[in-house]
Amino acid sequence: MLIKVRKGWELPERDATPESTYLNRRQILKAAGMLTTGSLLAAPADPKSLYPAKRNPEFTLDRPVTEDWAATGYNNFYEFDPNDKQAVKDLVGKFQTSPWQIEVTGMVNKPKTFDVDEITRTYPLEERLYRFRCVEAWSMAVPWTGFPLSHLIKAVEPKSTAKYIRFVTASKPKEMPGMVRTPWYPWPYHEGLRMDEAMHDLTLVATGLYGKPMPKQNGAPIRLVVPWKYGYKSIKSIVKMEFTDKEPPTFWNKLQSSEYGFYSNVIPTKAHPRWSQATEKVIPTMERRPTLMYNGYEKYVAGLYNGKEF
Ligand code: MTE
Numbered sequence: 001m002l003i004k005v006r007k008g009w010e011l012p013e014r015d016a017t018p019e020s021t022y023l024n025r026r027q028i029l030k031a032a033g034m035l036t037t038g039s040l041l042a043a044p045a046d047p048k049s050l051y052p053a054k055r056n057p058e059f060t061l062d063r064p065v066t067e068d069w070a071a072t073g074y075n076n077f078y079e080f081d082p083n084d085k086q087a088v089k090d091l092v093g094k095f096q097t098s099p100w101q102i103e104v105t106g107m108v109n110k111p112k113t114f115d116v117d118e119i120t121r122t123y124p125l126e127e128r129l130y131r132f133r134c135v136e137a138w139s140m141a142v143p144w145t146g147f148p149l150s151h152l153i154k155a156v157e158p159k160s161t162a163k164y165i166r167f168v169t170a171s172k173p174k175e176m177p178g179m180v181r182t183p184w185y186p187w188p189y190h191e192g193l194r195m196d197e198a199m200h201d202l203t204l205v206a207t208g209l210y211g212k213p214m215p216k217q218n219g220a221p222i223r224l225v226v227p228w229k230y231g232y233k234s235i236k237s238i239v240k241m242e243f244t245d246k247e248p249p250t251f252w253n254k255l256q257s258s259e260y261g262f263y264s265n266v267i268p269t270k271a272h273p274r275w276s277q278a279t280e281k282v283i284p285t286m287e288r289r290p291t292l293m294y295n296g297y298e299k300y301v302a303g304l305y306n307g308k309e310f
Pocket of ligand 1: 079235
């Protein structure tokens with residue numbers, strides 16, 4: 001008999017949605033006259049009723065949670081503003097994030113275009129407190145809501161020849177003013193992970209932040225969070241995932257390959273040409289503290305690497 005041994009951080013599925021949320025959803029459906037026999041699965045859930053999701057207790061922090069206003073008001077999202085992190089939140093107004101679809105394609109047996117609402121209904125959401133470290137040396141610690149990317153990967157059945165996944169952000173210049181101002185960038189934003197990194201339980205598909213749906217400036221409606229890598233690997237507003245047998249080119253690596261490698265793991269002893277990585281500045285106070293190996297996730301991910309993958 002095959003018994004699945006749950007890893008420490010995996011939430012039993014029945015724990016993922018708090019009872020109050022479930023009851024709330026039933027009330028909404030009942031009020032809408034949708035709660036007849038057999039209709040529950042087909043009925044669309046109000047996305048807001050999925051939040052807040054139950055927190056996964058495996059992930060604790062060694063620092064206070066960054067205040068909501070700071071993490072949602074200081075953003076790198078070059079499609080909106082390539083220079084001013086505090087301006088991004090004021091430039092996302094025209095950005096349409098619903099409805100939203102993600103095409104999952106390439107070397108898989110079951111390619112599929114998912115609707116984001118379908119995704120959030122299908123995979124139980126949980127909350128995780130993660131440290132988040134930008135290569136520019138600022139850091140924060142926030143509660144993401146999401147689910148492990150591995151769930152989505154398993155659903156499309158990758159072929160054994162698939163070795164990497166390429167991720168692509170939406171390209172909507174009419175809604176993203178930064179794209180128009182910087183035509184020399186290799187838009188759309190794109191990133192990549194090796195298959196074992198993508199399958200790792202720490203790698204999260206995030207649809208929410210601070211117990212609410214993802215703010216536009218943080219990558220609505222769906223983004224990646226890879227907490228042991230520099231923040232630019234955590235691609236926002238994803239529209240495409242492509243399984244491939246070749247290491248995918250990445251946005252920042254194309255622009256400056258000597259500064260941004262494919263792996264981009266947080267390694268405090270490996271200085272970036274422009275920023276020492278030994279310490280980090282905690283937003284919003286910008287006080288310095290030592291950077292942790294793999295951003296503090298060494299016990300989970302060191303085994304993926306042989307020490308050469310920076
Ligand atoms: N994704 C897209 N599409 N465009 C971007 O400019 N910036 C990256 C990453 N994902 C970026 C992106 C960088 S450099 C960082 S540090 C994080 O998003 C910032 O995420 P945050 O704004 O939620 O803190």
